[in-house]
Amino acid sequence: MSPTAIFINSFVLLFLIGSFFKDKAKTKKALKVALKSFIKMLPMVLMIIIFIGLLLGLLEPEKISQFIGEQAGWGGFFLIAVAGTIMHIPSLLSFPLAASLLEGGAAVTSVAVFITTLTMIGVVMLPLEIQVMGKKFALLRNGFSFIVAVLIALILGAII
Amino acid sequence: MKNKMKEQHIKEGKKNIIWLTFAILIFLITLKIVPDKSSAVMAASWSYFKEMMILLPAIMVLMGLFMVWISKDLVLKYLGKDSGIKGMLISFVLGSLPTGPLYVAFPLVAGLKQKGASITNIVIFLSAWACIKLPQEMVELQFLGWKFMTARLVLTIIFVTIMGIGMGKLLNMQAVESIERG
Numbered sequence: 001m002s003p004t005a006i007f008i009n010s011f012v013l014l015f016l017i018g019s020f021f022k023d024k025a026k027t028k029k030a031l032k033v034a035l036k037s038f039i040k041m042l043p044m045v046l047m048i049i050i051f052i053g054l055l056l057g058l059l060e061p062e063k064i065s066q067f068i069g070e071q072a073g074w075g076g077f078f079l080i081a082v083a084g085t086i087m088h089i090p091s092l093l094s095f096p097l098a099a100s101l102l103e104g105g106a107a108v109t110s111v112a113v114f115i116t117t118l119t120m121i122g123v124v125m126l127p128l129e130i131q132v133m134g135k136k137f138a139l140l141r142n143g144f145s146f147i148v149a150v151l152i153a154l155i156l157g158a159i160i
Numbered sequence: 161m162k163n164k165m166k167e168q169h170i171k172e173g174k175k176n177i178i179w180l181t182f183a184i185l186i187f188l189i190t191l192k193i194v195p196d197k198s199s200a201v202m203a204a205s206w207s208y209f210k211e212m213m214i215l216l217p218a219i220m221v222l223m224g225l226f227m228v229w230i231s232k233d234l235v236l237k238y239l240g241k242d243s244g245i246k247g248m249l250i251s252f253v254l255g256s257l258p259t260g261p262l263y264v265a266f267p268l269v270a271g272l273k274q275k276g277a278s279i280t281n282i283v284i285f286l287s288a289w290a291c292i293k294l295p296q297e298m299v300e301l302q303f304l305g306w307k308f309m310t311a312r313l314v315l316t317i318i319f320v321t322i323m324g325i326g327m328g329k330l331l332n333m334q335a336v337e338s339i340e341r342g
Contacts, residue, residue: 004302005214012218012225019225026228034224038217043176045212050183053205054190057197090261091291092219092299096208099303111304112312119291125262132270133282136334140327141283148319156311 041090048093052100065105072107080110081150084117085142091119109157116149215302219295223258230257232268239285240277248321251281255288258295265289280328287320 001009019027055064068076089097098111121142122129129138191198235254242250255265269282292313300309 001214002211002302005211008215008298008302009218012222015225016221019229027225030224030228031221032224033227034217034220037223038220040173041216041220043173043180045216047176047180047183049205049209049212050187052208053201054187056204057201058190058194091293091296092216095296095299095303096212100204100208102304108308112308115300115312116291116316119296120287122262122290125266128263128266132266133273137279137327137331140330141286144323144327145287148323152312152315152319155315156308159311160307 041092044090044093048089048097052096056100056104059104061105064101065107068101068106068110070107072110077107077110077113077153080106081113081117081146081153084114084149085121085146086123087118088122088124089118094118107157108160109153112156113149113153116152117146120145120149211302215299219298222298223260223295226258227260235268236271236275240272240275240281243278243281247278247281248284248324251284251324252288252292252317252320255285256292256294256297258293262286262290278328279331280324283324283327284320287316287323292316 016027019030066072068080094115098115101114102108102111123142126138126142129141133141187201191201235257238250239254241247265286269286272282272285297309297313300312
């Protein structure tokens with residue numbers, strides 16, 4: 001187990017123990033919710049794992065980096081940015097996916113823009129956002145988020 | 161609205177199972193077609209599977225705990241009351257608490273709007289909810305390392321603040337114009 005995983009697990013365990021001593025019923029309910037959401041997420045987790053296996057096992061790193069690596073240029077960068085806005089996967093799973101892309105030879109900027117557009121912009125969620133906040137707000141927010149994602153990614157790529 | 165969401169939930173669950181079956185089929189067929197690569201595919205899948213299984217249960221428990229201890233009413237109570245820097249700070253903090261996926265945030269935001277929360281705070285709250293939630297940052301730390309995670313976190317906070325203020329100015333200006341015209 002990596003130090004990070006140990007740290008996170010101990011952190012959560014501490015919370016869990018604290019919660020248990022404060023209110024047993026509430027803690028039980030929390031664990032139930034956790035189990036339910038874990039089961040609900042499992043198919044998606046397995047899908048991502050299969051995808052990562054195929055990606056890293058079949059494609060040569062040169063292939064991946066040709067499309068979204070350092071030498072791919074703006075085309076690859078915007079391709080993956082747009083892919084992030086359309087894809088609809090739980091944001092928690094965007095990180096292992098991003099890590100596998102990075103391992104496979106993708107550029108840091110591409111990975112960063114992918115994470116940010118994936119989480120901040122939801123084309124699937126757009127009707128709901130329009131319904132709640134109005135068309136103007138929803139379109140502006142999603143549009144600005146795209147620009148912000150690009151800026152964050154470019155700066156991140158420059159400093160890492 | 162709640163029932164509709166539940167329906168969508170079940171529909172999405174079914175869709176996921178179909179996609180998963182499809183993915184497993186592709187996986188098995190690929191392993192059959194290129195047997196020489198199958199060990200590399202299995203090794204990559206297995207290593208990521210292990211890493212996720214070490215982490216995800218803890219993350220789910222953390223989200224469950226926050227869900228029972230921090231109710232939506234509590235979030236609504238503290239959010240949208242203050243403006244200025246304090247309001248923005250509260251929006252960031254409450255948005256990044258692990259209380260659910262983005263479709264849960266929109267009904268909350270509807271309540272905020274009714275309460276008269278500013279556009280700036282709503283934008284910050286939604287953005288924080290979407291991309292810098294605590295459980296997400298933990299998974300990011302594990303898979304991408306602390307350098308990537310902190311850099312993205314800091315950059316996101318800076319740019320989301322700018323975006324929030326900008327959108328607030330833009331939409332308020334238009335509101336004023338339409339009142340003047342009207």
